[in-house]
Amino acid sequence: MVYFYQTEADNGSCYSIILGKDKFENDALIKFGYKELNYVWFHADRYSSGHVYLKLLENEKDLRDVPREVVNVCLQLCKSKSIQGNKLPQCTIIGTPWTNLRKSGAMKPGEVSFKSTRRIQKFECHGRDSKLLGRLDKTRVELLRENMLAAAKKSKEYGFFNDYIAENRDALVKEEHERKAAKKAKKKVEPETDGS
Numbered sequence: 001m002v003y004f005y006q007t008e009a010d011n012g013s014c015y016s017i018i019l020g021k022d023k024f025e026n027d028a029l030i031k032f033g034y035k036e037l038n039y040v041w042f043h044a045d046r047y048s049s050g051h052v053y054l055k056l057l058e059n060e061k062d063l064r065d066v067p068r069e070v071v072n073v074c075l076q077l078c079k080s081k082s083i084q085g086n087k088l089p090q091c092t093i094i095g096t097p098w099t100n101l102r103k104s105g106a107m108k109p110g111e112v113s114f115k116s117t118r119r120i121q122k123f124e125c126h127g128r129d130s131k132l133l134g135r136l137d138k139t140r141v142e143l144l145r146e147n148m149l150a151a152a153k154k155s156k157e158y159g160f161f162n163d164y165i166a167e168n169r170d171a172l173v174k175e176e177h178e179r180k181a182a183k184k185a186k187k188k189v190e191p192e193t194d195g196s
Contacts, residue, residue, distance in 0.1 A: 001025060002149070004165055005077070006139040009067040016162055017074060017136075018053040019081065023110025026051040030103050030112065032149035036156050039098035040066075042078045044091055045122065048110070050081030053098065058158060063095060063121060071095075075125040076132055089127060096120045141165055141172045 002025055005017040018039070020026035029051060033039060040063055042052040054074050060066060075093045078085075085091035100119045101112050114120060143161075152160040165172065 002143045004141045007073045009070050016055040026110050032153045033098050034153050036158050042074050042095045044082040044085040045094045047082045047084040052078040079125040091125050093123045142176045
């Protein structure tokens with residue numbers, strides 16, 4: 001399952017942010033990524049965390065072109081998805097282009113290395129902005145289908161996911177609500193044990 005978020009810069013530009021649900025989804029995002037997606041990868045430095053990807057706009061080459069408030073959204077999301085980092089008042093987050101990530105068969109799920117450490121940038125994320133994270137969470141859409149990641153890679157289209165989500169947002173949100181309701185109903189049906 002991969003989560004897609006939307007955030008808007010002060011200048012009105014809309015950005016996509018992608019997050020893998022777990023280490024296996026993070027691996028799928030690396031495996032099925034491609035240069036044309038124009039992703040920048042974020043991760044908590046020295047702590048486990050979610051792999052957060054920012055999709056740069058077509059006219060942007062690197063993070064220097066991205067409004068600071070958009071980078072801050074990525075930092076906040078990455079910090080919030082790190083168990084250790086989220087507890088700290090300040091957490092260092094690293095960012096690098098997706099093309100700089102290296103994954104070998106000997107690595108555990110979720111582990112990555114880099115082709116060049118020179119292309120890594122470090123950012124400090126201070127505190128937790130719950131208001132910002134709440135706004136971001138309202139834009140979240142889940143994609144469950146790994147075959148979509150493979151189809152995207154095969155197509156090499158820059159806007160593959162943005163187009164798909166725009167066309168299917170209502171159905172995707174409805175599916176997510178139905179999954180949550182079914183999970184909640186299942187918990188209610190399961191008999192409670194009193195430990196005896």
